[in-house]
Amino acid sequence: MIISRKIELDYGHTLPNSFSFCNQLHGHRGIVVATVEGKIIDREGDPQEGMVMDFKFLNDIMMKHVHDVLDHGFAVWKNDHEDLAFITKRNKRVVITDEPPTAECLAKWAFNQIIPHLPENVILKNLRWYETPNNWADYEGE
Numbered sequence: 626m627i628i629s630r631k632i633e634l635d636y637g638h639t640l641p642n643s644f645s646f647c648n649q650l651h652g653h654r655g656i657v658v659a660t661v662e663g664k665i666i667d668r669e670g671d672p673q674e675g676m677v678m679d680f681k682f683l684n685d686i687m688m689k690h691v692h693d694v695l696d697h698g699f700a701v702w703k704n705d706h707e708d709l710a711f712i713t714k715r716n717k718r719v720v721i722t723d724e725p726p727t728a729e730c731l732a733k734w735a736f737n738q739i740i741p742h743l744p745e746n747v748i749l750k751n752l753r754w755y756e757t758p759n760n761w762a763d764y765e766g767e
């Protein structure tokens with residue numbers, strides 16, 4: 626069985642090599658959807674009986690390890706030296722990425738933030754990162 630949870634966050638980024646206005650310092654209202662797969666818990670009396678996992682616990686993981694790390698912060702590429710110097714001086718919340726902080730990169734980042742915190746026997750199937758309502762990336766792991 627597959628279930629999904631969605632959260633939203635506000636973040637800034639820039640794609641310094643982009644030919645378009647994406648090379649500006651700018652912000653997005655990101656939407657993050659984590660899709661997990663597992664067996665339905667059938668232990669009688671278990672608070673999660675009938676669930677793959679309680680949506681609340683999935684939400685808690687996403688909020689702590691994605692939202693609270695990047696919300697109102699900035700994602701900046703380690704090779705973007707000029708912006709990195711300014712942003713790390715100016716902002717408390719900064720996620721430094723190995724690649725330009727595209728939707729693809731942030732989907733991968735969020736996937737890796739969530740996966741260590743899932744209960745045993747629950748698999749992260751997909752992480753969808755909406756950069757805008759019309760643009761998103763899906764990451765299913767390596």
Ligand SMILES: Nc1nc2c(c(=O)[nH]1)N=C([C@H](O)[C@H](O)COP(=O)(O)OP(=O)(O)OP(=O)(O)O)CN2
Pocket residue numbers: 640647726727728729756757758759760
């Ligand atoms: N493959 C990718 N392409 C682009 C990315 C990305 O992360 N991965 N990012 C950008 C820009 O940062 C931004 O997302 C593009 O903004 P825009 O084209 O303005 O998107 P909108 O949804 O706001 O535009 P509409 O025309 O209203 O649909 C560029 N490319």
